[in-house]
Amino acid sequence: MLTHYLSLQFKLLNRNIRDFGMHPLLAYVLIFGLISGLGTLIFQRLPNYAPYIIIGICVLLQMRLSQKQRSDFLQIVYGNKTKRLLRMAENLIISIPFVTLLLVENQYIAAVGLPIASAILAFIDLNSKSIVLPTPFSKSPYEFTVGFRKSFLFILMVYGLSVISVCVNNLNLGLFSLFVLCIICATYYGKVENEYYVWIFAESPNKYLTHKILTAIKNTFWMALPMMALLTAFFPENWWIVLLITAIGMILVIAFLLAAYSTYPGEIGILELIFIFAVFIPPFVLVVIPYFYVRSINRLKNTLV
């Protein structure tokens, strides 16, 4: 039963990766490379905090599988005992690259502690459905309202990282947290809404997109403001770098938003993703953003008048 369930999950995951336009094997290599690259960087920059950060990232990922609704479904299908075994197996599989990283970095206590924590987490069901998290973005629907709630723990983590950057007097870490925060904001636009939520708008495609972009810029700014203030206060001579990173982050948010609508009602594919990351090369911004914009307008014409 355990093998059947896990192979089904593996099949579903592969299907999603293929829909995204990538070969699953390549995706796994990339994920592993990303974790090792990012992990090594964290160990280099923050040797004292790195094991905690690595464990934190792993647990955050595992928590996404601990939702009560999902757990209830597994219990109905497999019964309580098998459900716990399945949950443990899932969590342990997720922890593999992180444990490997900890072993490579000679963090043996953390490397033993993480699988234990993963197994314990399999016994905890998170019922986040009923706790309504207040958000400052409720007034301007809806991406930031929903996104803020979904990514709240990640936001807390990057804010924590920025505080650490001040404590250890490491501006680069602070800038990294600021940039990650902008990436989190960008992901709010990574998935286009159900057609009904585009259709309801009494706007032309042009006005609709302009409105979305302005809201995205405004809300990204408010989200980043406390971090910008913190970094500017403690590294005042580098205020312009803080501003520059925020500006680049906002361009990334806009690129994500437009890329999503440029494939509407479909999902962002690998080609769009490549174009998004091309915005980091300055001249490409002038091509990629207008290109996505024009394509988005054409796509939205079928739904908005």
Added chain:
Amino acid sequence: MIKIVDLHKSYGSKSVLKGINAEFHSGKTYGIIGENGAGKTTLFRCIAGLERFDCTITSDLQPLKNHLGLLFAEPYFFDKITGEEYIRLLCYARHKRIDNIADKNIFDLPLSQYVTTYSTGMKKKLALLAVLLQGNELFVLDEPYNGIDINGSIALTEILLKLKELNKTVIISSHIFSTLSDTCDEILVLRNGIITETVQRADFQKLEEEIKGSRVKELVNKLGLK
């Protein structure tokens, strides 16, 4: 007024609507009945402009979609959005400022909770409430009574009568005949992608008997229940 002339819609080689002709006037409520798969939802999606189709749907409301309140049989909701935020989103989309939502919460919905915690009926009520608060001129309601409790059904019937009084146009589908006979001026029978009958209020009873009498008994007998 909304006028549909010779509406055709196909999905690939499958023809769903095969020449729909209909007129919908202000201050009137129209029922659409038909078996599952007859094309009711497709017709609604075409009226809303959510589908591409052959023919033109004309209306004195321009653009029609911006005056249309559309309720799907199974409304879609985002995760992590509260009832109040959902209503605000729909009103915001139509540039409609909404104050005192609590006063307008006639279905006593827990608006400060996430919609994902609502029951099926509560979700339907929320979607309906939001569409009503948008202040539309035309309402297309696909199975609005489905999942709603008895008090909610009574309130919905009253709402539909009120909309008629306010000179709005309402197009509604329902599998519960009494809900249509209580509220509609005309019932359009959709069979195999065409409207086969347009029945006026005076003939509703005849239509109901016809539906009951026709194939239903024959089909039940086929089950061979013992």
